[in-house]
Amino acid sequence: LPTSGDSIRQRFLDFYASRGHKVLPSASLVPDDPTVLLTIAGMLQFKPIFLGKVHRQVPCATTAQRCIRTNDIENVGRTSRHHTFFEMLGNFSFGDYFKKEAIKWAWELSTMEFGLPAERLWISVYKDDDEAFAMWHDEIGVPVERIKRMGEEDNFWTSGVTGPCGPCSEIYYDFHPERGHSDVDLGDDTRFIEFYNLVFMQYNRVTDGSLEPLKQKNIDTGLGLERMARILQKVPNNYETDLIFPIIEKASELANIPYALADDSVKMSLKIIGDHLRAIVYLLSDGVVPSNIGRGYVVRRLIRRAVRIGRLIGIKGDGRGNIEGAFLPSIAEKVIDLSTLIDSDVKARASRIMEELKREELRFVQTLERGEKLLEQMLADALSSAQENGTPPCLSGKDAFLLYDTYGFPVEITKEVADERGVSIDMNSFDIEMENQRRQSQAAHNAVKLAVGDGAELTENIPDTEFLGYDTLSTRAVVEG
Numbered sequence: 001l002p003t004s005g006d007s008i009r010q011r012f013l014d015f016y017a018s019r020g021h022k023v024l025p026s027a028s029l030v031p032d033d034p035t036v037l038l039t040i041a042g043m044l045q046f047k048p049i050f051l052g053k054v055h056r057q058v059p060c061a062t063t064a065q066r067c068i069r070t071n072d073i074e075n076v077g078r079t080s081r082h083h084t085f086f087e088m089l090g091n092f093s094f095g096d097y098f099k100k101e102a103i104k105w106a107w108e109l110s111t112m113e114f115g116l117p118a119e120r121l122w123i124s125v126y127k128d129d130d131e132a133f134a135m136w137h138d139e140i141g142v143p144v145e146r147i148k149r150m151g152e153e154d155n156f157w158t159s160g161v162t163g164p165c166g167p168c169s170e171i172y173y174d175f176h177p178e179r180g181h182s183d184v185d186l187g188d189d190t191r192f193i194e195f196y197n198l199v200f201m202q203y204n205r206v207t208d209g210s211l212e213p214l215k216q217k218n219i220d221t222g223l224g225l226e227r228m229a230r231i232l233q234k235v236p237n238n239y240e241t242d243l244i245f246p247i248i249e250k251a252s253e254l255a256n257i258p259y260a261l262a263d264d265s266v267k268m269s270l271k272i273i274g275d276h277l278r279a280i281v282y283l284l285s286d287g288v289v290p291s292n293i294g295r296g297y298v299v300r301r302l303i304r305r306a307v308r309i310g311r312l313i314g315i316k317g318d319g320r321g322n323i324e325g326a327f328l329p330s331i332a333e334k335v336i337d338l339s340t341l342i343d344s345d346v347k348a349r350a351s352r353i354m355e356e357l358k359r360e361e362l363r364f365v366q367t368l369e370r371g372e373k374l375l376e377q378m379l380a381d382a383l384s385s386a387q388e389n390g391t392p393p394c395l396s397g398k399d400a401f402l403l404y405d406t407y408g409f410p411v412e413i414t415k416e417v418a419d420e421r422g423v424s425i426d427m428n429s430f431d432i433e434m435e436n437q438r439r440q441s442q443a444a445h446n447a448v449k450l451a452v453g454d455g456a457e458l459t460e461n462i463p464d465t466e467f468l469g470y471d472t473l474s475t476r477a478v479v480e481g
Ligand code: ATP
Pocket: 069, 072, 081, 082, 083, 084, 085, 086, 088, 194, 195, 196, 197, 221, 222, 223, 224, 225, 226, 227
């Protein structure tokens, strides 16, 4: 049985190649598609074929597609299964086979190639999809209590506001079969993980939101490589698989905190760094340049978040004694070491990637340091007015928020520094400022929720002046939480 991430990827591709699929390379993270900002799924490169705009070259294909999902940024490190960067293994039919074969092969792959025990697998189908239900039950033999009918949110897959879509059926792995069959919620991630999604792509969603049937019925699937690796490697989360853990170990070495000894919040920081560095390296490799708009903003946001979190867990300078240095490049080196079978172009681009990363990190550190100066000033003011009034020294929530919002200064750092001077922070009023901010951005966020990774989410609210803050939307609470 395969266990390493690389062997799982290979087995998947071989399995479908031996069933008539053409193995095709991953497309770039920068899609050739104006409606989507970044490649969010394996189907994206085939969209024109699904829509009948381009003639198919082969009846069916299989890929290991690099993906970015910025909509999952808040989940990173919090759930055990979400990344901003991940690989999606997929098999695709362009008007060739449909539901029956897709279901049969997905089951065979899961139980025979990957050796998952059948009784650990649960199935979801779209609420009205009696046909898929019957196939799983009658042909595959999954008992009815392990097949759940679910609604639009989970089981109707769309690639964006418009585009090809259809009902889907997912396979979940059960980590705790001893918990039984009653009151089961497949969304309970202390028990289940969704690993394979089979989309029965029959419709095109058009601009007015209605569904038009496609000329041909297609299959689009996605299996999360990191999730399968986590199951087969029997580790508690995707981050501790061989695909990501070496990157985390590098970061923990620079922070001088062994992962095994770290508390949960430090572990979460290390996981975020592990995740973000992969996303950053592959985005830079595919030609995305840090900036304040669109894709450039995605990579900038990820870089800044990784820098801040690294500083929070105690990485100083380059982590090796040079206080003026950058540390992201040495973690990126690990990502590049691991890249060979994910994207064979990355190694050749390594020096450019490292240069851009270093430049962006150092530029951001300057911004942070300006905030540090301002904080010094604020603390001095707080101390002197406390002395005048005979009250305990306290930094206002407004000040802490200004540092946070405009200077990208984590409130934990503000607190720590203030503490050292014997100054407290008015956290109540800080929280009120945060809440106001959150409410304002939530409205903007809701408007674009449907568009996974859509450009609107990332171009709205972004000043064209020099970027001083860091997260513009609801992602801002993550580091602080
Ligand atoms: P979830 O419900 O867990 O967020 P999803 O339903 O959004 O997953 P799909 O859009 O169905 O995911 O994508 C197909 C597969 O890709 C999933 O079954 C999963 O294995 C993988 N996947 C999706 N999002 C992520 C992510 N953020 N990180 C890692 N793997 C992912």
